[in-house]
Amino acid sequence: MDNKKKRVFEIIQIGYVGDCQSRLFDIYITTAILLNLVIAVADTFDELAAYSYIFDSIELITVLGFTVEYGLRVWTSNLLYPNETKVKALLRYVLSFDGIIDFLSFVPFYLPFFFPSGAVAFRMFRVVRIMRLFRVNAYSDALSVISKVIIRKREQILSSVFIVLTLMIASSLCMYSVEHEAQPDVFENAFSGFWWSVSTLLTVGYGDIYPITALGKLLSIAITILGVGIVAIPTGIISAGFVEEYNNTRRSSDIENIEDIKFVRINITKEHSWVSKQIRDLKIPEGLIFAAIIRKGEAIVPKGDTIIMIADQVVLAAQAYNDDYKIHIREIELKDRNPWLGHAIKDIDISRHSLVLMIKRGNRILIPKGNTILKSGDCVFVYSKKNIQDSTEIDL
Numbered sequence: 001m002d003n004k005k006k007r008v009f010e011i012i013q014i015g016y017v018g019d020c021q022s023r024l025f026d027i028y029i030t031t032a033i034l035l036n037l038v039i040a041v042a043d044t045f046d047e048l049a050a051y052s053y054i055f056d057s058i059e060l061i062t063v064l065g066f067t068v069e070y071g072l073r074v075w076t077s078n079l080l081y082p083n084e085t086k087v088k089a090l091l092r093y094v095l096s097f098d099g100i101i102d103f104l105s106f107v108p109f110y111l112p113f114f115f116p117s118g119a120v121a122f123r124m125f126r127v128v129r130i131m132r133l134f135r136v137n138a139y140s141d142a143l144s145v146i147s148k149v150i151i152r153k154r155e156q157i158l159s160s161v162f163i164v165l166t167l168m169i170a171s172s173l174c175m176y177s178v179e180h181e182a183q184p185d186v187f188e189n190a191f192s193g194f195w196w197s198v199s200t201l202l203t204v205g206y207g208d209i210y211p212i213t214a215l216g217k218l219l220s221i222a223i224t225i226l227g228v229g230i231v232a233i234p235t236g237i238i239s240a241g242f243v244e245e246y247n248n249t250r251r252s253s254d255i256e257n258i259e260d261i262k263f264v265r266i267n268i269t270k271e272h273s274w275v276s277k278q279i280r281d282l283k284i285p286e287g288l289i290f291a292a293i294i295r296k297g298e299a300i301v302p303k304g305d306t307i308i309m310i311a312d313q314v315v316l317a318a319q320a321y322n323d324d325y326k327i328h329i330r331e332i333e334l335k336d337r338n339p340w341l342g343h344a345i346k347d348i349d350i351s352r353h354s355l356v357l358m359i360k361r362g363n364r365i366l367i368p369k370g371n372t373i374l375k376s377g378d379c380v381f382v383y384s385k386k387n388i389q390d391s392t393e394i395d396l
Contacts, residue, residue, distance in 0.1 A: 009076040012069060029069065032062035036105075059109070066106040073102065083369070149241035160233040164201070167230055171197040171223045178216045201227035263291060268312040280304035284316065291317035329357070332380045340380070346370035357381045 011022045039055045042048050048055075073080075074090060081089040093099045150157065172193030179187040186209050187193055196209045200223065211220050268274060274282055279290055279302050290302040294313035300306065308314065334341055340348045345356050345368050359366040360379035366372065374380065 005076060006079060008072055009079040012072050012076065028065065032065055036062055063106045063109045066102070070102045070106065073099070083371070145242065145245050149238060149245055152245075153237050153241040156237045157234055160237060163233065164230055167223075167227065168194060168197045168201060171201070171219075171227075174219060175211060175216060175223075178219055179211050179213060182213045182216070197223070200224055201231055264288075264316045265294075266314045266316065268308055268310060268314060270310055272308075272310075274308045274314070275310055277308055278304065279306050279308070282308075288316045291315045330382050332382060334374060334376055334378045334380060336376055338376075340374045341376055342373065344371050344373055348374070355383045357383045 010019065011025050013022070035058055039059055042051075042055060073093060077093040078084070078086045078089040081092050084092060094103070172190055172195075174193075175196055176187050176190050176193035179193075187196075192209065199209075200220065211217050284290075292315040293300040293302050293306065293308075294315065295309065295311075356368045358381050359368055359372065359374070360381070361375065361377070
């Protein structure tokens with residue numbers, strides 16, 4: 001039962017390229033979400049009323065799929081949160097944003113069957129099914145960038161929004177004070193001034209309310225110029241976040257592309273057979289080359305007459321070993337400016353076809369978990385593969 005439950009969990013989560021069942025499930029869910037959006041729009045056209053039975057049939061099928069999916073996610077919630085008890089894991093999923101969206105995507109469909117008198121109201125409530133579109137974000141690396149940027153820049157965005165709101169309130173009170181006597185029917189209270197400030201600062205400018213006094217016009221010019229710069233702050237933050245995110249992704253891709261060369265480090269001890277020998281006299285397997293010698297913290301480019309000394313670290317390079325499974329294991333040492341620092345493993349920019357095997361922290365070997373925070377100096381061992389299921393069948 002545990003193996004079957006684990007397999008169901010793998011299928012309903014984001015699929016890997018080699019996992020056909022999981023990928024088909026992802027395609028079905030994404031298609032069902034898009035079909036629901038099309039149906040929600042088509043229901044508003046009277047010309048398409050003759051096809052309502054087709055829309056109802058499609059909606060029934062997709063809603064049944066959403067219902068089954070929700071039940072499976074509730075059943076496997078303890079695998080989604082392995083560090084929690086079954087009850088806590090269940091509550092954590094049900095009360096999460098994704099859990100609420102999943103629940104609202106199918107519940108309004110069933111409400112008219114239990115409460116027929118409120119069928120019309122419930123049908124209107126079913127519009128919330130379009131919120132399911134937020135789940136498409138999880139199936140696309142490109143779309144997930146948006147949520148990552150907003151989450152990482154949330155403090156800066158909230159600060160800029162606070163500044164904008166403060167400017168709006170201040171400008172509305174000023175405009176009310178200046179214009180109320182001249183046009184009391186238009187600027188009758190502070191809220192009228194607030195509506196003017198919103199439409200002006202956000203460059204909408206409906207023209208339904210505007211100042212007519214000389215002082216009010218001068219104040220309006222100053223507020224408009226100031227507002228253009230202030231409102232541009234959140235846009236700049238988000239734009240900078242996108243650039244940073246794509247640069248991080250590109251750096252991660254660069255790391256993943258360094259797979260043609262593998263390095264082996266050999267510590268030369270007092271008893272090692274290479275001590276006091278020249279490199280040209282050493283016998284190493286075919287395909288290996290001397291890449292560098294680390295001596296007292298300095299890197300030496302090895303030459304034929306270079307003599308190996310005690311405490312040297314000899315670095316050998318070789319082509320990557322590729323078998324039919326295309327296994328690539330990389331050791332990544334986290335420097336001070338690495339984008340992974342300070343983030344949990346579940347939040348780092350890494351291909352969904354890769355897996356963090358272990359972390360070497362000082363003299364300790366850590367088995368990584370989703371909430372493990374990466375620190376400077378960590379050596380992260382990453383295993384890339386075509387199919388995560390094959391990882392348990394490969395003997396490294």
